[in-house]
Amino acid sequence: MEIERKYAIKEIPENLEQYNKKRIEQGYLCYNPILRIRKSNDDYILTYKSKEGIPKQKVGGAIVLKETELALTEEAFLTLKEKTEGNMIYKTRYLIPLEDGLVAELDVFAGALAGLVFVEVEFPNEEAADAFAAPNWFGTDLSFDKRFSNYYLSQITSYEELGL
Numbered sequence: 291m292e293i294e295r296k297y298a299i300k301e302i303p304e305n306l307e308q309y310n311k312k313r314i315e316q317g318y319l320c321y322n323p324i325l326r327i328r329k330s331n332d333d334y335i336l337t338y339k340s341k342e343g344i345p346k347q348k349v350g351g352a353i354v355l356k357e358t359e360l361a362l363t364e365e366a367f368l369t370l371k372e373k374t375e376g377n378m379i380y381k382t383r384y385l386i387p388l389e390d391g392l393v394a395e396l397d398v399f400a401g402a403l404a405g406l407v408f409v410e411v412e413f414p415n416e417e418a419a420d421a422f423a424a425p426n427w428f429g430t431d432l433s434f435d436k437r438f439s440n441y442y443l444s445q446i447t448s449y450e451e452l453g454l
Contacts, residue, residue: 292339292357293413295422296438298429299396302407303386306396312383314397317374318444324355326440327362327370330383334362336370352419353433376444377402388425390418405449408438 316328324339339355362370371378380401386394392411399406409428413419424431432438437452446452 292355293352293416293419294410294433295352295413295419296408296410296432296435297424298432299407299409299427300429301427302396302398303427306384306398310385312385314381314383315378316440316444317371317378318376318441319370319374321375321441324441327367327374329367334364334367336360336362336366352413352416354416374444376441377447379403379440379444392418392422394425394428399443399449402447403443403449406443406452408432 312330314328314330316326319325319327323341324337326337326339328335328337336359338358338360341355378401379399381397381399381403384396384398386396388394388411392413395410395412397406397408397410411419411422413422436442
């Protein structure tokens with residue numbers, strides 16, 4: 291189960307290079323259900339995400355999806371990459387520790403989406419997501435703004451198309 295919230299940011303934390311990071315390249319094979327491939331540093335992953343069996347989400351809550359991940363080989367990733375819909379997404383994800391063992395995943399996009407930056411936090415349960423007090427450097431909650439879903443981002447050709 292994936293339970294997350296997404297936020298704009300007011301300011302990028304200083305000294306990002308002190309944090310662990312992942313270089314991510316990802317693309318989508320389909321949307322409903324979500325079937326995604328991802329290269330994260332030297333790992334290759336196939337992810338299946340679905341809302342099936344998940345109760346309707348409340349306004350202002352977290353994004354809740356069933357999620358299954360499977361390891362891929364580099365060769366399988368490259369084969370599936372040729373079959374993706376839309377554009378590949380390129381980003382660096384900085385893993386910034388927060389209180390209560392949570393981690394802010396700050397995504398700094400590259401390529402066609404250069405200039406886009408937002409942060410995601412994954413939670414162990416919906417109660418923790420509802421109780422979350424965002425740090426001062428977080429901005430507006432973007433969890434239900436479809437423009438910030440990675441699938442949507444894979445369907446546009448430039449940062450400017452977001453109309454920010």
